[in-house]
Amino acid sequence: MNHRHVLELAAGAALDDLDPEERDAMAAHLAGCPACRAGARELDEVILALGMVSPRRTPPPELWGSIRAAIRATNAGSPDAGPASAR
Amino acid sequence: MPERTVTDPDGGTDARRDEEAALLARVRDRDERALEALYQRYAGALYSLAYQVTGGDRFAQDVVQEVFIVAWRDAQRFDPSRGSVGAWLFGLARHKAIDVLRREATARRRSAPEVDLELEVAPDDVDHDAWQNLRRERVVEALRSLPAAQRESVELAFFAGLTHVEVAERLGIPLGTAKTRIRTGLLRLRDILGDSLSEMPAGSRA
Numbered sequence: 275m276n277h278r279h280v281l282e283l284a285a286g287a288a289l290d291d292l293d294p295e296e297r298d299a300m301a302a303h304l305a306g307c308p309a310c311r312a313g314a315r316e317l318d319e320v321i322l323a324l325g326m327v328s329p330r331r332t333p334p335p336e337l338w339g340s341i342r343a344a345i346r347a348t349n350a351g352s353p354d355a356g357p358a359s360a361r
Numbered sequence: 362m363p364e365r366t367v368t369d370p371d372g373g374t375d376a377r378r379d380e381e382a383a384l385l386a387r388v389r390d391r392d393e394r395a396l397e398a399l400y401q402r403y404a405g406a407l408y409s410l411a412y413q414v415t416g417g418d419r420f421a422q423d424v425v426q427e428v429f430i431v432a433w434r435d436a437q438r439f440d441p442s443r444g445s446v447g448a449w450l451f452g453l454a455r456h457k458a459i460d461v462l463r464r465e466a467t468a469r470r471r472s473a474p475e476v477d478l479e480l481e482v483a484p485d486d487v488d489h490d491a492w493q494n495l496r497r498e499r500v501v502e503a504l505r506s507l508p509a510a511q512r513e514s515v516e517l518a519f520f521a522g523l524t525h526v527e528v529a530e531r532l533g534i535p536l537g538t539a540k541t542r543i544r545t546g547l548l549r550l551r552d553i554l555g556d557s558l559s560e561m562p563a564g565s566r567a
């Protein structure tokens with residue numbers, strides 16, 4: 275597979291738009307091609323950059339507290355974790 | 362020779378990626394503070410993206426909450442060889458935002474793509490890092506320089522929260538064409554932004 279095609283797959287992967295065959299083909303090539311690995315990393319940075327572009331808003335300050343409560347509830351409910359109070 | 366500290370959020374791309382991967386490893390080990398550190402770093406940007414995609418504060422909060430719950434529960438699903446923590450979080454946010462739009466289909470006012478990337482001066486920008494503003498400007502500029510067909514497809518997929526199938530339907534083009542436009546558009550953004558993606562924070566070195 276040529277490098278350009280692999281980079282196109284990596285762009286697809288960046289938006290989670292690969293079928294399993296494409297994913298396997300890409301992974302196989304990336305494993306042996308540092309240049310395309312670097313390209314895939316840059317595409318990752320493009321996604322990150324796009325994510326930073328939306329007009330900036332600030333989430334309400336209480337949001338973290340509600341997330342923390344939710345993950346503590348998750349801990350309490352999972353089989354390998356003790357009761358929430360023990361954490 | 363000036364040394365770049367790893368904890369500097371403006372450190373180079375590699376330092377940032379390594380640091381965030383280390384944070385996520387701690388999250389995997391049930392370190393709440395590590396999750397909070399990732400939250401401090403990304404909640405604002407994730408919330409902003411989710412707000413833009415879903416068009417509402419409550420939806421955006423739901424998205425951010427679900428993203429961090431998944432990060433907590435499924436941190437082991439992150440594969441550092443496949444990408445950065447930040448991009449992973451944005452990928453999760455995009456998925457969750459699309460889920461929210463599905464759930465709230467009746468609330469959708471989606472006759473037109475409401476993709477407005479004007480660099481409006483939001484009140485929240487007061488405490489917003491200057492280099493991030495610079496970065497934003499460059500990315501917006503890069504988006505604008507894409508051929509219209511590519512830009513439209515990328516924006517619908519990323520900022521309007523449409524699946525690739527929906528992008529194709531919206532634009533009345535075959536799915537394969539939509540995929541190609543999106544992939545080619547992202548590759549072109551990479552070419553345009555090039556080194557600036559990693560060079561951007563260099564000015565912060567002591």
Ligand SMILES: [Zn+2]
Pocket residue numbers: 276277280303307309310311
């Ligand atoms: Zn290659």
